Amino acid sequence: MSSTMTKPDTSLWDQQRNKIVSKKGGWFVGDGIYCHGYDMMDELVGKVSYMQVVMLNATGRLPERHVADWFEAVHICLSWPDSRIWCNHIGALGGTMRASAVASTVAGVLATDSRSYGIKPLKEGVAFIQAAMASLKGGLSVEAIVVNECEKHGGKPYIMGYARPIAKGDERVLAMELVAKNLDFSDGEHLKLAYDIDRELLARFNEGMNINGYMSAFLSDQHFTPEEVYRICATLVASGVSACYVDMRDRPAETFLPLRCDDIDFQGKPHRTL
Structure with a gap:
């Protein structure tokens, strides 16, 4: 090392060297x-x-136990044994290829660490409703909150926690509303705002709140941060993935969505002798 160079400060790493420290x-x-x-x-x-x-x-x-019970219910609500769902699809492929239950389930769970579906959109949903609440308290109307958010997407109602790509409405919201009622939860300020946004979007676009929007608002009222919700829900889909793994593991191998050669639309060079 050149004499003119400053020796790097390694004290942080030196303190951790050859030992594991846990808080x-x-x-x-x-x-x-x-x-x-x-x-x-x-x-x-x-x-x-x-x-x-x-x-x-x-x-x-x-x-408190009733908060954990609500979280347990939403884990059931959001993990279905349907192999058409992306993460479950991976579990089913693992089963049909005779991978282990652990490898298949973990691979399926990892698929939910996605920007388009799964756990990261939930994190974004919590961040949105908390930012919307801050805007509301800052004097912005619900209508203005919706308009401003839609303007970010060319005037379309692409708001995290609202609308669904395939179906109108969301039966999971109704199920979790009943759970909350049975556990004696009352609607907090974030959930009331979420319902107001829901009504505004229904009136403007015929699109309403989905389970992400409901969860995000409910959990914001329980004082969870976006990162905390993301961490708690890290293995949210594990049960459904395991079910789809077992479904295919108990059948003959390689029978999940098999393909014939003529199912492939090959557009390369024609068949030739090697």
Whole structure:
């Protein structure tokens, strides 16, 4: 190294060298296993739900049981055993090709880390409704919020959390509204705004709120950030992917959407002798 060069400051890495440092917890031999300050065996196992622990690990906060129960319900609501859905399609392909259940399920889950569907749009939905609430409190009307957002997309109602590409309406919203009612949740300010945006879009474009919009507003009222929602929902579709994997794993191999040679529209050079 040249004498004129400044030696880089490596103190941050030196402090971590040859050791693993955790701010979340761990196993202390002879003492116990700790998770975010809780003794897992004495305070969590058998005393809280699995979903409460998932949320604890994702946010660092142990939620009340009814919030975790709502989250568990939405995991059921958003993971269907339908192999036409992208992530489930991957699980089914894994089953038909005799990949392992773990590899197939994880690959399907990874497919939801997408900008067009899955978990990232949910993160964007939370960010949108929270920004819309800030605009509303800043004096902007619901109509202006909708107009401004549509102008970003050439006047079209491309608002994260609203409209569906295939069907009108969203039966999942009705299901989760009933869950919220049964768990004694009341509509908060974000959800009320989401319903106002829903009415504005229905009047203007005949497009309404989808499950993303409902979830985003509901969870904003529970004081979750976009990143926290993204982390909690990381494995949201795992159950449906596993179902589609098992469906094809239990059938003869390579029978999921098989192709004949003449199913391929080959547009290259014609057949030739090698």
